[in-house]
Amino acid sequence: MLGGVATEQAAPAxxxxxxxxxxxxxxxxxEADGAWAAVxxxxxxxxxxxxxxxxxxxxxxxxxxxxxxxxLGRESERYEAFDQPAEQVRFAASRRLVKHTAAAVVGAxxxxxxxxxxxxxxxxxxxxxxxxxxxxHTEDLMVVGVSRRGQLGTDVESTGREVHEATAxxxxxxxxxxALKELAPELRGPALLRxxxxxxxxxxxxxxxxxxxxxxxxxxxDGERPRLCWPDGRPREASLWHIETxxxxxxxxxxxxxxxxxxxxxxxxxxDPAIMAAARRAxxxxxx
Amino acid sequence: xxxxxxxxxxxRAAELEHLLGDRLGPAAVLAADERYExxxxxxxxxxxxxxxxxxxxVELGGRLAGTDELVQVLRAVFRRDFALGYGxxxxxxxxxxxxxxxxxxxxxxxxxxxxxxxxxxxxxxxDFAPEDGHGDELAVGETESGEPRLYGGKRSVPGxxxxxxxxxxxxxxxxxxAELFGPRELSRPGVRRLPRVLTxxxxxxxxxxxxxxxxxxxxxxxxxxxxxxxxxxxxxxTRAAVPAMALGTAETALxxxxxxxxxxxxxxxxxxxxxxxxxxxxxxxxxxxxxDCLFTTAVRALHLLPGRSSLLSAAxxxxxxQLMVDGLQDLSAVLGAETFxxxxxxxxxxxxxxxxxxxxxxxxxxxxxxxxxxxxxxxAVVAGAVPEALFRPGAPLPELVFDALAPxxxxxxxxxxxxxxAEEFADRAEPLGPLAAALAAELAALREGAAELGPxxxxxxxxxxxxxxxxxxxxxxxxxxxxxARHGEDAFLADPGWLLLVLARLLGRLExxxxxxxxxxxxxxxxxxxxxxxxxRSFDLRGIRLxx
Numbered sequence: 001m002l003g004g005v006a007t008e009q010a011a012p013a014x015x016x017x018x019x020x021x022x023x024x025x026x027x028x029x030x031e032a033d034g035a036w037a038a039v040x041x042x043x044x045x046x047x048x049x050x051x052x053x054x055x056x057x058x059x060x061x062x063x064x065x066x067x068x069x070x071x072l073g074r075e076s077e078r079y080e081a082f083d084q085p086a087e088q089v090r091f092a093a094s095r096r097l098v099k100h101t102a103a104a105v106v107g108a109x110x111x112x113x114x115x116x117x118x119x120x121x122x123x124x125x126x127x128x129x130x131x132x133x134x135x136x137h138t139e140d141l142m143v144v145g146v147s148r149r150g151q152l153g154t155d156v157e158s159t160g161r162e163v164h165e166a167t168a169x170x171x172x173x174x175x176x177x178x179a180l181k182e183l184a185p186e187l188r189g190p191a192l193l194r195x196x197x198x199x200x201x202x203x204x205x206x207x208x209x210x211x212x213x214x215x216x217x218x219x220x221x222d223g224e225r226p227r228l229c230w231p232d233g234r235p236r237e238a239s240l241w242h243i244e245t246x247x248x249x250x251x252x253x254x255x256x257x258x259x260x261x262x263x264x265x266x267x268x269x270x271x272d273p274a275i276m277a278a279a280r281r282a283x284x285x286x287x288x
Numbered sequence: 289x290x291x292x293x294x295x296x297x298x299x300r301a302a303e304l305e306h307l308l309g310d311r312l313g314p315a316a317v318l319a320a321d322e323r324y325e326x327x328x329x330x331x332x333x334x335x336x337x338x339x340x341x342x343x344x345x346v347e348l349g350g351r352l353a354g355t356d357e358l359v360q361v362l363r364a365v366f367r368r369d370f371a372l373g374y375g376x377x378x379x380x381x382x383x384x385x386x387x388x389x390x391x392x393x394x395x396x397x398x399x400x401x402x403x404x405x406x407x408x409x410x411x412x413x414x415d416f417a418p419e420d421g422h423g424d425e426l427a428v429g430e431t432e433s434g435e436p437r438l439y440g441g442k443r444s445v446p447g448x449x450x451x452x453x454x455x456x457x458x459x460x461x462x463x464x465x466a467e468l469f470g471p472r473e474l475s476r477p478g479v480r481r482l483p484r485v486l487t488x489x490x491x492x493x494x495x496x497x498x499x500x501x502x503x504x505x506x507x508x509x510x511x512x513x514x515x516x517x518x519x520x521x522x523x524x525x526t527r528a529a530v531p532a533m534a535l536g537t538a539e540t541a542l543x544x545x546x547x548x549x550x551x552x553x554x555x556x557x558x559x560x561x562x563x564x565x566x567x568x569x570x571x572x573x574x575x576x577x578x579x580d581c582l583f584t585t586a587v588r589a590l591h592l593l594p595g596r597s598s599l600l601s602a603a604x605x606x607x608x609x610q611l612m613v614d615g616l617q618d619l620s621a622v623l624g625a626e627t628f629x630x631x632x633x634x635x636x637x638x639x640x641x642x643x644x645x646x647x648x649x650x651x652x653x654x655x656x657x658x659x660x661x662x663x664x665x666x667x668a669v670v671a672g673a674v675p676e677a678l679f680r681p682g683a684p685l686p687e688l689v690f691d692a693l694a695p696x697x698x699x700x701x702x703x704x705x706x707x708x709x710a711e712e713f714a715d716r717a718e719p720l721g722p723l724a725a726a727l728a729a730e731l732a733a734l735r736e737g738a739a740e741l742g743p744x745x746x747x748x749x750x751x752x753x754x755x756x757x758x759x760x761x762x763x764x765x766x767x768x769x770x771x772x773a774r775h776g777e778d779a780f781l782a783d784p785g786w787l788l789l790v791l792a793r794l795l796g797r798l799e800x801x802x803x804x805x806x807x808x809x810x811x812x813x814x815x816x817x818x819x820x821x822x823x824x825r826s827f828d829l830r831g832i833r834l835x836x
Contacts, residue, residue, distance in 0.1 A: 126754050127750025128750060
């Protein structure tokens with residue numbers, strides 16, 4: 001039985017179960033309130049939260065929202081540049097979900113956040129260096145991860161998506177290819193899909209995405225807390241990585257990778273008021 | 289026989305390069321890192337060179353004259369091992385700067401003697417994020433008889449285990465108080481050094497806590513002046529100088545990645561024979577050059593533009609480490625699985641990534657730079673005159689006058705350079721014209737946003753603060769090319785190819801839509817990187833010959 005190693009050892013319990021958000025905190029009724037409370041609990045307890053929602057949930061302006069241009073800020077130009085209305089709807093919905101989630105975590109208003117991209121493509125909230133964000137989507141499902149532990153990546157695929165076995169040669173390590181071959185044929189597709197989302201989540205977390213060779217690292221083949229492995233299947237000293245993969249009831253697989261690089265103190269950019277006051281005071285003096 | 293020119297910093301940097309290059313190999317450094325130790329014999333080599341003298345002003349018997357020279361010397365250490373350089377810099381140098389600035393003649397003399405005879409200093413900084421509620425700092429209270437006493441604790445103090453003296457910043461009701469404690473105070477009952485804390489970056493670095501139950505404050509240990517002003521002044525120097533030194537670590541990562549590319553060439557037999565590798569190397573080298581433009585300018589501004597250097601130093605600490613981390617992240621696609629190796633011929637790459645991430649994300653030091661920038665944004669809409677000498681690495685500098693380092697600037701330090709460049713390049717058809725125009729447009733948008741900022745600007749202010757820092761970086765790069773590189777003898781630096789790449793990448797970070805095709809520039813920059821690899825030259829603006 002392959003991949004059994006992970007389950008035989010007492011694998012740590014999964015703690016980053018994705019939370020479905022159907023709308024912003026203020027407007028969603030008891031169900032939404034419960035979900036947002038879970039987000040805050042996850043941030044307090046784990047320093048990381050993974051949420052998801054559908055385009056339909058998030059495509060409409062939420063009560064009290066300024067106009068879309070104000071919400072999107074500098075990204076309005078990107079919104080305008082989409083040819084298809086459906087793409088615009090999806091883009092706006094994804095920004096609403098990201099900004100509401102990140103804003104709730106840092107205690108800001110969604111429209112105050114300026115989303116930027118790292119040169120490698122990763123999303124971040126400009127000027128709030130202590131918060132990592134990750135966005136991924138497939139079909140109509142959007143997944144957002146937020147963390148104050150360190151770099152973070154997420155990925156989502158529909159479980160109905162067929163993955164051709166030839167993909168394994170392109171994206172799997174030698175160990176993974178051998179392990180997949182030993183599985184019953186009907187299990188290979190789901191196992192490959194699981195590996196794919198894990199690899200996407202991990203390479204996004206290290207800021208590389210598809211540019212990083214997927215055959216050069218791997219995971220074991222089962223469990224919600226997979227271990228990061230060398231290409232030959234030996235586990236990597238991966239204490240720095242917290243990796244999870246989950247199936248959600250909507251029939252999607254969601255994977256997340258977080259580097260545990262910081263101590264996890266609160267995410268808001270809290271700044272020494274004395275230093276700010278000194279700079280203000282000095283500024284006021286030099287103005288005179 | 290080689291005789292070193294010990295008088296000039298360039299000569300001393302070269303001497304140290306060769307001393308370390310000959311006697312401190314990567315295998316020993318990696319093995320020590322694995323054990324969370326400094327490389328065996330590393331400190332002895334630095335002592336043999338006389339590193340401590342670099343921290344002591346000339347008039348007190350040392351060799352410290354200019355900050356840019358200090359950076360050149362220390363960069364040689366950071367190229368070999370981050371922890372070996374970071375220890376003395378974060379401890380002895382940072383503490384000593386405060387003593388040189390505000391110490392009494394006796395305190396200065398004693399501190400100089402301590403350093404010159406092999407002693408070590410460290411510094412206990414205040415908690416920069418007091419709202420976190422950890423109370424991770426020392427404070428001044430009163431004894432029962434009404435005398436001032438020190439109490440509290442600090443979890444991470446660099447090199448506390450072996451420190452002979454320390455500068456302690458302690459919170460008072462209305463600010464900070466700075467004290468210089470020697471062995472006498474450190475051995476008092478109620479003063480305890482806490483065990484070492486291991487960190488994932490800077491593994492060889494020794495950090496521990498300090499706990500003070502209660503220490504009546506002696507009358508003669510205070511450093512003069514206001515403690516907060518002293519801290520802010522010292523920060524101006526270290527925020528510019530320390531990341532500038534750490535560029536050496538990023539250089540080693542690039543060298544390691546190129547070593548891998550040479551050892552395992554692309555399919556066509558060329559080390560950088562496919563576009564992905566070539567671009568990764570070109571972008572990473574461009575990021576290092578951009579960082580050095582920013583560092584050079586910020587360090588020189590301490591001497592040349594002290595009234596506005598608070599903004600530049602904060603920008604250097606905020607953006608510089610990010611540039612290095614981004615560049616290394618691109619290179620990891622070249623190395624593949626080797627990125628994760630902690631041993632072997634490419635192990636230095638992963639080590640550099642870990643170490644630089646520490647400079648980059650050290651909380652709250654980096655976000656705290658925004659605490660300097662954000663309140664000044666409304667003032668920074670005023671363009672100040674930009675001295676050209678800021679942009680000339682190695683050109684003579686006036687003395688650094690500590691008390692001239694203003695806690696807040698009266699105008700934008702470098703923005704004027706963007707406007708001047710946009711004007712000069714307005715008619716250039718090549719990418720330079722549009723790139724400079726795009727930067728000028730970004731500057732105008734920033735100034736508009738900054739003028740609208742209220743006093744309690746929140747998250748919007750932080751975002752603008754970051755944009756400001758990125759634009760200062762772009763201005764530094766433009767300035768270095770316009771006022772230095774294009775007139776110089778180095779054909780690579782005189783060509784605008786590297787500048788185009790640097791500016792395009794900075795505009796991408798600002799989310800500006802301009803995306804010029806820069807294949808030729810990328811080829812040029814990648815070829816130079818490979819050239820410097822084979823010629824064993826540094827990947828900074830100076831391109832000096834390295835040891836080892």
